[in-house]
Amino acid sequence: MIEQMAYNKEIGVRIPSILLPKEGIDMEKWSVVACDQYTSEPEYWQEVEKKVGDNPSTLYLTFPEIYLEDGNEAERIKRINNEMRRYINEGILVSQKPCMLLVDRSTSHTQSRKGLIISVDLEKYDYTVGSQTLIRATEGTVIERLPPRVKIRENATLELPHVMILIDDPNKTVVEPLANKLDSFEKVYDFELMMNGGHIKGYRIDDENTLDGILKAIEALADPEVFRAKYNVGDDKGVLLFAVGDGNHSLASAKAHWENVKKGLGEAEIENHPARFALVEIVNVHDDGIVFEPIHRVLFNIDSKSILNSxxxxxxxxxxxxxxxxxxxxVNTRLRELKKEESVHSFGFVTEEGFGVFTVQTPKHNLEVATLQDFLDYIVKNNKESKVDYIHGEDVVTRLGSKPGNMGFYLPSMEKHDLFKTVILDGVLPRKTFSMGEAEEKRFYLECRKIVKD
Structure with a gap:
C-alpha cells in the first residue's frame, strides 16, 4: 500500500527510501554541518577533520565550500564519488524501507525544532525570478555558484540534504501532530552533534494511516482557494506550498542536474527516475524553534579608509x-533609534578604525539588505581583488571586519511571518537575506538517498 501512495503528484511529494549508517557507526563523527557554513573560518573545518579522522563521515561525501578555491576540485570530487560507492558496497550505509523521518533538533539557542524528511519533485520547483511553481526559492540564486555543485552530482550515486523547506502552517497540521505520538514511532538515531551543533533525534514514520494523514494535511495547504483567501491574492498568483529556507543553491544544483539527466531519458523513465526527486527537511515557519537571523557581510581586500567615501x-x-x-x-542603540524613521535604511559597520552607522535616505529597495548589496556588488565588480563573504553572528563580523583591509556590515533580521506573503507578492528576496538560526544550528548532513538507478 505504501508503494501505491509513495508519490503524490499534486503536491510533488514522494515517500523516500533513505539510507542511514549501519549500527556501530560513530554518529557524532558521521554527521557534519552544511558545506556552505564557516567559509571564512578554516580553523572550524580543520577541527572537524581532526575529530572525524579515518571514521566514516559525511565530511568525505561533501565538498565544504571553503576548499572550492584550493585548485584540486576534480580530485576532491573524484574522491567524494569513490567514497559514496564504497559506503554502499561495504554496507556502511543501510537502506531503509520507504518512510518519512520526524526530526527533532535542539541547539544552544532553541530547545526543539521539528522537521519532516521527505523527497520533493524537482519538476515542481523553479528558482528563476518570477516563478509561480509549487516549490520556490525565497532568495536570488547566483547561477555562478551552481557549476561546481552540479559537477559533484554528475557522477554521484548519493545525495545528502542540507536543504530545509518551509511550509506556512499556522494551525500546525502537518509536523506538529506527529510530536504527540512519538511512542508509536521507531527511533532511528539519537545523538550529540559535533562542534556545538546540539542534539538530534530521528523517528521513522512508515505506517499507512499516519503517512496518509501527513499527505492530506499538505494537500490542504496547497488548496488554491485556501491559498488565495489566506494571502488575499488573485488567480494570477500560483500556489506557493514550499519555500526554500536553507540550501537554495543545493536544491538549484539538484534541479540543474536533473535537467541534464532527463535529456537522455524516455517518458516512462522520466516519471520515476530517482534524480527527479530531492531529499529535504520540511519545517513549519511557525515552529517556535525557527528563528530568522540576519546574514551579515564582510568585504575583503579593500581600502577601509576610503570605502566610506566610495x-x-x-x-x-x-x-x-x-x-x-x-x-x-x-551602534545597535543608534540603529534602534533610526528604525523608527520612515524611508530610511541604516546598517552598522566596522573597520580597523572602529564602528559606525551608515544611513541611506529614500532607498529604492524595500529591505536594507538589498540597499547594501547593490553597493557590495558594485565594489566587487570594479575591484578584482575584493570579495564578499556572508557571515552568521555579529562576533565573527567584528573579528573579521576589524582586520586591516576589511570592512564588516551588520544587518537587521527579517520577520519570519512575512516571508511567504513577501515572496508571493514581491518575488524572490535579495540573496542571503536571512538565515534560519546561527551557523551551528544549520542542518547537519545525516540521511542519504540514491540518485541513480540500481
Missing part, C-alpha cells in the same frame, strides 16, 4: 551619511 559617491552624498561610534553596543 559609499557616499555610490548612493549620492546628499541622501546618505555616516556616524562613528566606539562600540557595537552604541
Amino acid at each position: 559609499m557616499q559617491d555610490f548612493y549620492g552624498s546628499s541622501c546618505c551619511s555616516f556616524e562613528k561610534f566606539d562600540s557595537l553596543e552604541s
Whole structure:
C-alpha cells in the first residue's frame, strides 16, 4: 500500500527510501554541518577533520565550500564519488524501507525544532525570478555558484540534504501532530552533534494511516482557494506550498542536474527516475524553534579608509551619511533609534578604525539588505581583488571586519511571518537575506538517498 501512495503528484511529494549508517557507526563523527557554513573560518573545518579522522563521515561525501578555491576540485570530487560507492558496497550505509523521518533538533539557542524528511519533485520547483511553481526559492540564486555543485552530482550515486523547506502552517497540521505520538514511532538515531551543533533525534514514520494523514494535511495547504483567501491574492498568483529556507543553491544544483539527466531519458523513465526527486527537511515557519537571523557581510581586500567615501559617491552624498561610534553596543542603540524613521535604511559597520552607522535616505529597495548589496556588488565588480563573504553572528563580523583591509556590515533580521506573503507578492528576496538560526544550528548532513538507478 505504501508503494501505491509513495508519490503524490499534486503536491510533488514522494515517500523516500533513505539510507542511514549501519549500527556501530560513530554518529557524532558521521554527521557534519552544511558545506556552505564557516567559509571564512578554516580553523572550524580543520577541527572537524581532526575529530572525524579515518571514521566514516559525511565530511568525505561533501565538498565544504571553503576548499572550492584550493585548485584540486576534480580530485576532491573524484574522491567524494569513490567514497559514496564504497559506503554502499561495504554496507556502511543501510537502506531503509520507504518512510518519512520526524526530526527533532535542539541547539544552544532553541530547545526543539521539528522537521519532516521527505523527497520533493524537482519538476515542481523553479528558482528563476518570477516563478509561480509549487516549490520556490525565497532568495536570488547566483547561477555562478551552481557549476561546481552540479559537477559533484554528475557522477554521484548519493545525495545528502542540507536543504530545509518551509511550509506556512499556522494551525500546525502537518509536523506538529506527529510530536504527540512519538511512542508509536521507531527511533532511528539519537545523538550529540559535533562542534556545538546540539542534539538530534530521528523517528521513522512508515505506517499507512499516519503517512496518509501527513499527505492530506499538505494537500490542504496547497488548496488554491485556501491559498488565495489566506494571502488575499488573485488567480494570477500560483500556489506557493514550499519555500526554500536553507540550501537554495543545493536544491538549484539538484534541479540543474536533473535537467541534464532527463535529456537522455524516455517518458516512462522520466516519471520515476530517482534524480527527479530531492531529499529535504520540511519545517513549519511557525515552529517556535525557527528563528530568522540576519546574514551579515564582510568585504575583503579593500581600502577601509576610503570605502566610506566610495559609499557616499555610490548612493549620492546628499541622501546618505555616516556616524562613528566606539562600540557595537552604541551602534545597535543608534540603529534602534533610526528604525523608527520612515524611508530610511541604516546598517552598522566596522573597520580597523572602529564602528559606525551608515544611513541611506529614500532607498529604492524595500529591505536594507538589498540597499547594501547593490553597493557590495558594485565594489566587487570594479575591484578584482575584493570579495564578499556572508557571515552568521555579529562576533565573527567584528573579528573579521576589524582586520586591516576589511570592512564588516551588520544587518537587521527579517520577520519570519512575512516571508511567504513577501515572496508571493514581491518575488524572490535579495540573496542571503536571512538565515534560519546561527551557523551551528544549520542542518547537519545525516540521511542519504540514491540518485541513480540500481
